[in-house]
Amino acid sequence: MSSDLPGAAGALSEKHPTVWEAYAALGEATAHAGDLTERERRLVKLALAIGAGSEGAVHSHTRRGLEQGISEADLHQVALLAIGTLGLPRAVAAGTWIADVTDA
Structure with missing residues (x-):
């Protein structure tokens, strides 16, 4: 997974893309919950x-x-x-x- 995220977040998304994808999906779900x-x-x-x-x-x-x-x-x-x-x-x-x- 290519990342344009800075610092540690970018490193995490590169090393653990499925974890990052789940985190991003949670963010989307909470953003649209209200x-x-x-x-x-x-x-x-x-x-x-x-x-x-x-x-x-x-x-x-x-x-x-x-x-x-x-x-x-x-x-x-x-x-x-x-x-x-x-x-x-x-x-x-x-x-x-x-x-x-x-x-x-």
Whole structure:
């Protein structure tokens, strides 16, 4: 299986294509299990990545959000929304991870 995925995800998809295909199918199934728009799903996934403290996932969802036409301001607002729930340090870290992509 040829992969255009970065880093460890790409390596996993190359080494274990059936596992990656099952994971991708699960993602498709959950994406269509409700009425959220593609934009809403991307912002929720960004928020979940911030909450999980996953720098790589924040980078990924920021990149994908930009590709989908979500504005930089909207992506950065998700980090600001994290202040009340996750605290200022986590929100500031998330903002820098988003900036890694938006300022590149």
